[in-house]
Amino acid sequence: DIQMTQSPASLSASLGETVSIECLASEGISNDLAWYQQKSGKSPQLLIYAASRLQDGVPSRFSGSGSGTRYSLKISGMQPEDEADYFCQQSYKYPLTFGSGTKLEIK
């Protein structure tokens, strides 16, 4: 199985600050990497797919990058509504696996 190691586990950021979340795959996943946002009490929402493609309707302050085994999600200018849990997920092969999540809070 492909293990997805996500860091940090938690993060606190000021409004307007740029934040980054990392995801490391245990083997190469050919950019088959997605990022999800989950707000408190809500279901997850797809933000980024294919490592860097923005899902329809997602604000442009969100961006994804990476290749091989290392991927990252960047939020350029933290907004109040960005406070949430974030998860990465590989769709390269079965079993589909998720990172353990990052809790992003406003400082």
Added chain:
Amino acid sequence: EVQLVESGGGLVQPGRSLKLSCAASGFTFSNYYMAWVRQAPKKGLEWVATISTSGSRTYYPDSVKGRFTISRDNAKSSLYLQMNSLKSEDTATYYCARHFSNIGTTPFAYWGQGTLVTVSS
């Protein structure tokens, strides 16, 4: 608008069975792979099952293989998850999810609101 509405969750004793349903609307159901993903209380996300567009191919992680069965009824735009021999570790909110396309190894583009399954005596 894509809508996925789960039902069938509840309290069940260990070793018993439960069947979840998901009603889909707002897209051509038969054109997409579908999945179930679960989230234990205060925990991360775990993929549970995926089914092909026709239902002929199914995929599971080892944690549920042999106990859970995913199925679909394209005529009713409905997805199901039959869960047998339930364990306490199966306690979670179960989400119905639509894959990005007609391929199973793609992200989950849309999610339902989830249904809570609690396995306890």
